[in-house]
Amino acid sequence: MLKIGEFASLADMSIKTLRYYDDIGLLKPVAVDPETGYRYYDYAQLARAYRLSAFKNMGLALNEIGELLDGKMTAGPTRRFLRTKRADLADQLRLLQEQIAYLDNKIYEVEMDGHMAAYEVMVKRLEPMKVLIARGAAPLKQDVGVTVANLRQRVAAYNAYPTAPDMAIFTAYIHPPTDIPIAVAQPTDSRVRLRGDDGVEEDIFPAMTVAAVIHTGPYDMAPGWVALNEWIQRNGYAIAGPFREIFLHDDVTDNSKAAFELQFPIKKVENPS
Known part of the structure; x- marks a missing residue:
């Protein structure tokens, strides 16, 4: 012994x-x-x-x-149990890989700029979303704000109960010089009777993954969009759809108190160059 x-x-x-x-x-x-x-x-x-x-x-x-x-599990339950544990560990590994990627990104920011970036990027999964949506176009770039406000008024006229803040949707990261396509959507589960003559429709947005930043203060959101676009390119993603401005808090009397979430739908690039 x-x-x-x-x-x-x-x-x-x-x-x-x-x-x-x-x-x-x-x-x-x-x-x-x-x-x-x-x-x-x-x-x-x-x-x-x-x-x-x-x-x-x-x-x-x-x-x-x-x-x-102690052999309390037969072969079938043992196999299922071990496969479940493997799946759990694979999920943990993916999480660790994401955490390492975020750390690498922070290290890059500090090395390049001497400090962490002003905008923090969050990647999140959005579930399918029912919306009321109004579409239009701004004649010129300086008309974007007025066009968005008019579209929001059209949607708001239905008094539908919102399930999330409303949003402006743009089909191009860089606006064309004229006739800029814009849509405004209000997430809602309410049943409404569409008037048919105001350009408001019901739609369902599919599930998607987005990269997002929070912008607070005046309406000049260009730095946020630039930071978001650079992060997407640097981390092996590609833009996968129209980008969105989510109206978290829109104070028309004092835009220094405004808050927006800027979103790019994204997809992973298989072999980033």
């Missing part, structure tokens, strides 16, 4: 860990001296100790390891 220290050395475990495994019934010694309390192990128990360590390295909890070691 092996003393606990000898067994611990062969099993690559600490004595403290072996005592704990004994207490919870996961790896009990073959004998305990009634006078000294010394624990003794058998060479054959090394196989169980190795398997225990292997399961622990897979990220399994001790109670889960106990069920596997």
Whole structure:
């Protein structure tokens, strides 16, 4: 038989860990001296100790390891259990990879600019969204604000209960010189009777992934759009649809208090150059 220290050395475990495994019934010694309390192990128990360590390295909890070691699961449930654990670990790995990518991006910002960027980019998944939408066009770039306001008024006239803030949607990152296409959408689950003569329609936006930043203060959002576009290119994404300005707080009396979320729909580029 092996003393606990000898067994611990062969099993690559600490004595403290072996005592704990004994207490919870996961790896009990073959004998305990009634006078000294010394624990003794058998060479054959090394196989169980190795398997225990292997399961622990897979990220399994001790109670889960106990069920596997004691053969309480048949082949089918064991296979399903291990596949589920693998899927969980794969999700954790993806999260860690995203965290590393964010850290790399922050390091790049500090190295290039000497400080972190003014805009923080968030990537998020949007679920399908039912909306009331009005479409139009601004004759010139300086008419964009007025056109957006008019379209918002058309949609607001229905008094539909909003499920999220309304938004302006633009089909081009760089506005054309004339006839700039614009849409305004109000997310809502309300049932409305469309008038048919005001250009307002019902639509459903599909699920999508977006990169977003928050812009606060005056309406000059160009720096936010530039920062967002640079982040997308630098992180292996491509723009995948019309971009959006979400009206979080639009204070017409004091635009220094305004708040918008700027969104680009994105997709991952398979082999970014």
